[in-house]
Amino acid sequence: MNRISTDILISGGGVAGLTAAAAFGSAGFNVICVDPAPPITDGDAAGADMRTTAFLQPSIKVLQDAGLWDRLAPHAADLQIMRIVDAGGAQPDPRIVKDFNAADISDLPFGWNLPNWLLRREMVARLTDLPNVDFRPGVATQSVLTRATEALVTLSDGSRVSARLLIAADGRNSPVRQAVGIPVKTLRYGQKALAFAVTHPGPHGNVSTEVHRSGGPFTLVPLPDRDDQPCSAIVWMERGPEVLRLAALPEAEFEAQMNARSAGLYGPLKLVTPRSVWPIISQIADRFYAERTALIAEAAHVVPPIGAQGLNMSLGDLRILLELAQADRAGLGSRKMLETYNRRRWPEVKARVTGIDLLNRASMMGAQGLRDMRAGALNALYSVAPVRKTLMKAGLGMR
Known part of the structure; x- marks a missing residue:
């Protein structure tokens, strides 16, 4: 079976995963990014994501450093x-x-503010400019085995990847999060969004x-x-x-x-x-890391779409994770790095999830x-x- 070594494997090619691939790739890390569904990059195509994302001020530097903002x-x-x-x-x-x-x-x-389908178009285009980023649309994460020095991931195309850091950006029902055994707490409101x-x-x-x-x-x-x-x-x-x-x-x-x-x-x-119709929940993982694994974006936390917080919280995850990776490249994916990520990120996210929950209940x-x-x-x-x-x-x- 074909085995590949890389610095980082990102499971999930939505907006958060693509941004992470561009950010870590622009910082010089070798990256593989996989997603079972090829991104829809045409607003008129069937299945296009008609939601939009508002990038708040603190997120712009992340996008600039990733080579995305000019696009x-x-x-x-x-x-x-x-x-x-x-x-x-x-x-x-x-x-x-x-x-x-x-x-x-x-x-x-x-x-x-930008349409989500357009974000995917421009982000995929940026990844083609980065020779150290391998984006594999249509490829899923099938299994995960971690140990002290690496995460071993089997992909649906038959590849086995050895990564120093596995990033779960694979959504609220994250297969990676489930594979590494991190529980979540979920609040359901009986709401949906158009x-x-x-x-x-x-x-x-x-x-x-x-x-x-x-x-x-x-x-x-x-x-x-x-x-x-x-x-x-x-x-x-x-x-x-x-x-x-x-x-x-x-x-x-x-x-x-x-x-x-x-x-x-x-x-x-x-x-x-x-x-398009989308379910509304609040959710937070009990922690944002496991051995050689970091959770970001909806794999880590989900909030109702109030105050443009969702993806900006995700870019906050990415900012901290990238900062720690660049500060100690030799320690990429180490327990020390991931514990620091969790300590710096989880309490702030928990406070925001709680606050947005209260705002949503008031609006209902x-x-x-x-x-x-x-x-x-x-x-x-x-x-x-x-x-x-x-x-x-x-x-x-x-x-």
């Missing part, structure tokens, strides 16, 4: 203002609107808007114009059965309900992409009295400038 920046839409709208009154109209402006804490926008894109008559003004009523937030995030019309991505969170009902509606009926839920903030919204409130309490809390937090700025910095991961 991505021309396609990105700035996120200058985060707008929170409470539409939890008797009628679904905006009753409280609060803007959190990045200019209050920085000369830069909060972040930059993801799609719309055009609208007026410009979005680089404003990302969360509309809260019940069931979860209805979030509109700026995208570059589409066919010369202003365009936004939408993530609409609701109770699971309601999402399935909405997903099955004819387009005209869906647009009518979508426009009602948007509180009319952007004028008439026109659906311009397919609708259905009883009128509870929705009124939520509106009052938003007013109170926004009214104190130091608190408002602290919340913005915390959301960015700034200290």
Whole structure:
């Protein structure tokens, strides 16, 4: 059986795994990255991921160092203002609107938003420029055996790989995490999310808007114009059965309900992409490492799509892991390195998972009295400038 040695094997070729491959490859490590599903890199192709990712300020240096940001920046839409709208009154109209402006804490926008399918296209292109990165789409991780000096991984193409470090970036049901025996704690909300894109008559003004009523937030995030019309991505969170009902509606009926839920903030919204449905959970692994193995991204933690935290937490994992690898290249994948990674990363992630869980539960409130309490809390937090700025910095991961 063919056996290959490498510095790092990355199991998972989603956005997080591809970013990790580009980052470690750009830093001079030999990398193999595998994923059982070839990436869909055309937004019009069947199965394309219609979600978007907002990269917050601290994530940009990771992308720059990986040689990715120059490819991505021309396609990105700035996120200058985060707008929170409470539409939890008797009628679904905006009753409280609060803007959190990045200019209050920085000369830069909060972040930059891009479609997930486009991220995959540009990331795969970057990997072709790196001779020390071997990307194998359509190849799965079949088995894992670790010992003190290496991780031995058998792949579905018949290869056996000896890696000094195995990185699990293979999703919330991570086969690698299961293989190395790391338990997880999962919270289920009975929610799902619809993801799609719309055009609208007026410009979005680089404003990302969360509309809260019940069931979860209805979030509109700026995208570059589409066919010369202003365009936004939408993530609409609701109770699971309601999402399935909405997903099955004819387009005209869906647009009518979508426009009602948007509180009319952007004028008439026109659906311009397919609708995809995604389950909503919170999840965190009991630890982020095992022998010769590091968990990152959804293999380590999953949060509801609130405040653009998900992938930015994943890039936070990558930043720490890469920093430790570069500081001691001889110790790549050692127990000391991985214990340090876990110590620096797990408590911060746990705090964010807990905070986003609370925000999601608040957004789900259905009883009128509870929705009124939520509106009052938003007013109170926004009214104190130091608190408002602290919340913005915390959301960015700034200290």
